[in-house]
Amino acid sequence: MRVQESYPVDVDAIRADFPILQRKVGGDISTPGEHDDDDTPLVYLDNAATSHTPEQVVDAIVDYYHGYNSNVHRGIHHLSQEASVAYENAHDRVAEFIGASGGREEVVFTKNTTESMNLVAYAWGLDELGPGDSVVMTEMEHHASLVTWQQIAKKTGAEVRYIRVDDDGRLDMEHAKELIDDSTKMVSVVHVSNTLGTVNPVAELADMAHEVGAYAFVDGAQSVPTRPVDVEAIDADFFAFSGHKMCGPTGIGALYGKRDILDEMQPYLYGGEMIRSVTYEDSTWEDLPWKFEAGTPPIAQGVGFAAAVDYLDDIGMENVQAHEELLAEYAYDRLTEFDDIEIYGPPGDDRGGLVAFNLDSVHAHDLSSILNEQGVAIRAGDHCTQPLHDKLGVAASTRASFYIYNTREEIDALVDAIDTARELFA
Amino acid sequence: MGIGSDMYRQQIMDHYKNPRNHGRLESPTFTHTGENPSCGDTITMDVQLADDGETIERVAFSGDGCAISQASASMLTQRLPGTTLSELEAMDTDDITEMLGVDISPMRIKCAVLARQVAQDGAKIHDGEIEIEQTKTEDGDD
Numbered sequence: 001m002r003v004q005e006s007y008p009v010d011v012d013a014i015r016a017d018f019p020i021l022q023r024k025v026g027g028d029i030s031t032p033g034e035h036d037d038d039d040t041p042l043v044y045l046d047n048a049a050t051s052h053t054p055e056q057v058v059d060a061i062v063d064y065y066h067g068y069n070s071n072v073h074r075g076i077h078h079l080s081q082e083a084s085v086a087y088e089n090a091h092d093r094v095a096e097f098i099g100a101s102g103g104r105e106e107v108v109f110t111k112n113t114t115e116s117m118n119l120v121a122y123a124w125g126l127d128e129l130g131p132g133d134s135v136v137m138t139e140m141e142h143h144a145s146l147v148t149w150q151q152i153a154k155k156t157g158a159e160v161r162y163i164r165v166d167d168d169g170r171l172d173m174e175h176a177k178e179l180i181d182d183s184t185k186m187v188s189v190v191h192v193s194n195t196l197g198t199v200n201p202v203a204e205l206a207d208m209a210h211e212v213g214a215y216a217f218v219d220g221a222q223s224v225p226t227r228p229v230d231v232e233a234i235d236a237d238f239f240a241f242s243g244h245k246m247c248g249p250t251g252i253g254a255l256y257g258k259r260d261i262l263d264e265m266q267p268y269l270y271g272g273e274m275i276r277s278v279t280y281e282d283s284t285w286e287d288l289p290w291k292f293e294a295g296t297p298p299i300a301q302g303v304g305f306a307a308a309v310d311y312l313d314d315i316g317m318e319n320v321q322a323h324e325e326l327l328a329e330y331a332y333d334r335l336t337e338f339d340d341i342e343i344y345g346p347p348g349d350d351r352g353g354l355v356a357f358n359l360d361s362v363h364a365h366d367l368s369s370i371l372n373e374q375g376v377a378i379r380a381g382d383h384c385t386q387p388l389h390d391k392l393g394v395a396a397s398t399r400a401s402f403y404i405y406n407t408r409e410e411i412d413a414l415v416d417a418i419d420t421a422r423e424l425f426a
Numbered sequence: 427m428g429i430g431s432d433m434y435r436q437q438i439m440d441h442y443k444n445p446r447n448h449g450r451l452e453s454p455t456f457t458h459t460g461e462n463p464s465c466g467d468t469i470t471m472d473v474q475l476a477d478d479g480e481t482i483e484r485v486a487f488s489g490d491g492c493a494i495s496q497a498s499a500s501m502l503t504q505r506l507p508g509t510t511l512s513e514l515e516a517m518d519t520d521d522i523t524e525m526l527g528v529d530i531s532p533m534r535i536k537c538a539v540l541a542r543q544v545a546q547d548g549a550k551i552h553d554g555e556i557e558i559e560q561t562k563t564e565d566g567d568d
């Protein structure tokens with residue numbers, strides 16, 4: 001056993017909020033929810049895919065369903081009014097969390113980061129892009145933005161460009177300067193790479209975008225959950241993230257947009273809730289953000305999202321970040337003890353809380369299966385960054401990603417489980 | 427702890443480390459290649475038929491990928507000789523898991539059945555039933 005220093009967050013208290021962390025795994029998976037035959041303690045290191053949900057958030061959702069479940073903005077009755085207040089306030093709460101001073105008018109609730117990206121691509125991109133225009137992304141873009149802009153570019157005749165990733169997994173900012181030019185209408189960049197762990201200089205990139213009159217869209221799917229984020233300090237025009245990666249429920253995410261820009265944009269989905277007035281001939285739109293939230297929205301999820309933000313704020317995002325960095329560095333150091341492990345991305349003291357790697361001579365899928373047999377949940381594959389993996393020259397990698405409830409012992413368990421795979425394949 | 431594993435039993439590891447009939451046949455009746463795009467597994471199967479044009483005489487494979495896909499291909503090259511093309515055609519996923527002798531988790535079934543799929547598609551192309559360049563299994567989103 002190593003000598004263990006303390007953590008920036010109270011890990012024991014946090015773990016107590018997440019009952020799922022106590023469960024065992026390994027039994028029959030065809031009967032979800034029945035765990036009688038599970039016998040292996042769970043080591044959950046797949047937080048970049050989705051985080052777990054603390055009791056406080058589940059309770060907020062239960063309170064909603066037990067206490068004031070109702071459709072919003074429609075009924076004059078009491079329950080509907082309570083639900084509407086809660087759902088609207090949730091927008092303000094999430095806005096406050098990311099430093100959006102415009103409050104609810106600047107935060108649209110969506111299904112997830114992917115939908116936030118598509119919303120802008122369809123509502124803004126289809127109208128505004130055309131031949132001669134360019135959209136600048138990075139080689140480390142998640143498919144959520146890469147595929148979206150690539151396809152919108154195909155539809156509109158615009159060009160997509162990718163800022164090079166250097167050998168250390170960092171953006172080549174000289175290349176960025178070359179690519180972002182007068183043709184550029186959108187610079188869409190990932191804040192924290194979900195594969196390399198790189199923390200990109202998004203404020204600088206936003207400046208570069210603004211200098212040529214382009215918008216800056218930041219994919220914050222991995223940054224908002226793991227560090228303090230201030231969209232106004234970054235000066236992002238758009239910013240997207242998902243509730244399920246930050247202690248919230250699935251089915252909810254957010255699009256931040258500067259008020260003036262959102263105001264100018266046409267809706268992306270049409271229907272109920274988003275209109276002010278409708279005749280057989282024409283319609284007018286609701287105020288922000290409702291203009292972009294057609295149909296019955298994810299009300300319970302919105303309430304849960306706000307509760308998740310409360311939960312994280314109670315811990316303190318500076319502390320969350322410190323914990324992430326501590327674990328990332330620890331994992332990086334432990335994995336670099338082995339010559340047969342290749343880690344992708346920047347050094348341990350300069351990355352977000354995840355480590356993607358490959359073990360020589362063991363395919364990532366074999367490795368993850370063997371880790372799974374030992375209760376260690378990690379992700380194997382291309383993590384929705386297939387072109388980046390092509391560039392790295394590998395079909396797949398194995399990724400361990402950490403959150404507020406993870407410990408050094410769990411990283412030790414990962415390293416031991418890797419050793420089992422190594423022995424098996426020796 | 428020991429190095430036991432549910433899926434990676436000795437037989438699988440043995441076939442992975444010492445693949446049988448690995449390489450190419452000199453004069454295959456047909457040859458076909460396939461891949462699992464999401465895992466990067468690739469398999470080429472060479473099949474040589476007997477003079478009756480129906481009975482499989484020899485099979486060889488080459489390729490690259492995870493242990494499950496490669497071991498499955500290796501075992502198949504031993505299993506197929508002596509069977510007919512229609513018997514090959516009738517092989518399903520259960521036959522493969524039975525051949526492997528271990529429970530394959532749902533996420534890994536694609537890897538396990540790739541070699542069979544390649545052999546079956548190769549036979550169909552040979553019979554003129556289908557026209558494809560390469561077998562591609564469904565790409566999982568990961």
Ligand SMILES: Cc1ncc(COP(=O)(O)O)c(C=O)c1O
Nearest residue numbers: 112113114142144194219221242
């Ligand atoms: C960097 C990044 N962008 C976008 C996404 C997409 O998030 P979601 O699947 O919640 O839309 C993810 C997560 O998978 C991600 O890591």
